[in-house]
Amino acid sequence: MRQAITLGALLLPALGVMGFVAVLPLLAVFNYSFHDIFSLDQAFWIGLDWYQEIVTSDRFLSSLVRSLLFSGVILAIQIPLGIAFALVLVRLHPVLRTLGLMLVALPLVVPWNMIPMIWLALVNPDTGLAGRAMAGMGWAFDYKFTALHTWALIVVMDTWHWIGLVVILACASLSAIPAPLYRAAAIDGASRLAVFRHIELPRLAGGLAIVLLLRFVDSFMIYTEAFAINAGGPNGATTFLSLDLGEDIKAYSYGSSAARAMLSFLVVVTVVWAFVKITTRRSEG
C-alpha cells in the first residue's frame, strides 16, 4: 500500500502535465470531428459525415499517398546515409569523432521556420552559393515551377536538417560494440561486409528502431519547412497531409479539420503500433 502511494506520487506530476496538454486536447479533437461547427457555441452532431467526405475525396487520398511517398524517400536516403557516416565516424580518432558529431548536430538547433529561409537563400540564383554554382554550370534549377525540383529541394533540406539525429543514434549503438568482437572477426579473417552483416547490423537494429520511428512520423507530418518552400506547389505536388490539414485550420473549418487531424493521428498510431509489434516479436523469437 505504501509502495502504491509512493508510485502514484512519483508518476503524478508527469501524468498530470500529459493529461492537460495531450489527453484533454486529443479528446476535444475527437469530439469536434463528429460535429459541424459554425462557432464554438453552435455545434451540430453529424456523426461520421466528415470522415466519409474526407476518406472518399481525391484531395485526401492524393495527399496521403504523397506523404507516404515522401516518408519512404526520406527513410530510404537518410537511414543508409546516416549509418554510413556513423560507420566512418566511429573509426576516426575520438577527437575527430566528437567534432563530427557536434557538426551534424548543428542543423538540429536551427529554428524550424528558419531552415527553409536558409535553403532558399542558398539556392537563390543571384546571391546564393549553391544557386550561383548551379547557374554557372548551366543547370536550370527551378524549385517554384518544376515539381521534381521542389521535391529535391525539400528532400535535401530535410536530410540536412535530420541526418544528425540518425548519425548520433547510430554512433551510440556502434560505439557500444565491445572491441574483442572486432578482434575475433579479424582473427577469423572476416571480410568488411561480414563484419557489418554479423556484428554491426544486429547492434544497430535496436537503436535504429527508435530513429526509424521518429524519422517516419516527423517526415510524414512535415509542415513548417515544406510549407515555406513552395506552399504545397507547384500545382499541389508537395501538398502533404499536414499542409492539407493546415489549410483547413486556416479556413476555420473546425469540424472537418478535426476529422482530418484524427485521421492523421490514426495513421501515426497504426504505424507505431505495427512497428512495436514487429520489433518485439522479433526480439522475443
Next chain:
Amino acid sequence: MRGFHPARLLVLLALSLFILLPLVQTVVLSFLNTLPRDGLAEGTPSLINYRNIFASDDLRASLVNSGVYVLLNVALCLGAGLPAAYAFSRYRFTGDRHLLLALLVFRMTPPVVLSLPIFILFAQVGLVNSPVGIALVHCLFNLPIAIWILESFISAVPRELDETAFIDGHSLPSFFLRHLIPAIAPGIGVAAFFCFIFSWVEVVFARILTVTGGKPITMAINALFTFQTDIGLVMAMTVISLIPGVAMIWFVRNHVAKGFTIRA
C-alpha cells in the same frame, strides 16, 4: 583499426561541406548590408544588421521571451520527468510498458493535430500570450523524451545505490538529491539538451499561443518578412538564434551519443 585513412577523412570533409555550406551562407549574408541605405551600398560588408537587432525593442524582447519559456520547459520536464523515470525504472506495475509506449505516441503526435483544441483550452485558463503556456505545451513532446532518456540512465545505475541509501535512513527526496541526481548527471545534461533544443526550434505552438504578446524569436523573425525584406537582418537574427543551441552542443558533446539506449 585507427590509422590514417584518406578515404575516411574525405567522407568527413564531404559531410562537413554539406552541413556547413548553408550555415556559411547564413553567416556571410548576416554581415552584408542587403538593403539600399544612405551612404552604404547594397552588398557592402557591415555590422549594421547586428546593430539593428539591438536597436529594436521587439527583437530584443523576443530573445528574452524565447529564453524564458525554454528554460521553464526544461525545468518542468526535468522536475516532472525525473520522478516518473525513476518509477518506470524501479517499479513493476500493471501496464507499465504500455504507459511508456503511450507517452511515446504523444511524442509522435503531430503538433498541427492538437493546435486548435490547445489554443481553445489555453485561452480558457488564461495561458495565451504567456511564456508559461508555451513552456507547458512543449512538454507534449519533451516530457516523453526526458522520461525516456532519464529512464535509460537510471536503469544503468545498480539498485544497490537505492538500497544502501534507504538503509542509511535517506528519504526518497533526499536520496534523489544526494545520490541519484549526482549519479546520473550526464543523463540529466542530455535530457536537458534535447528538451532545450526541441523547445527552442518549435514553431507551430509558439505561433498559435502568442497572439498579441510574448512573441518568441521564431515569430519575431517571421515578422521581418515584409514587402521589402531585409534578408541580412533575418540572417543576423538566425545567427543569434543559433548561439544557445551551439553552446548546448558544446556542453554535452561527450555525452550526447549515449543518450538514447532504447529498451523496448
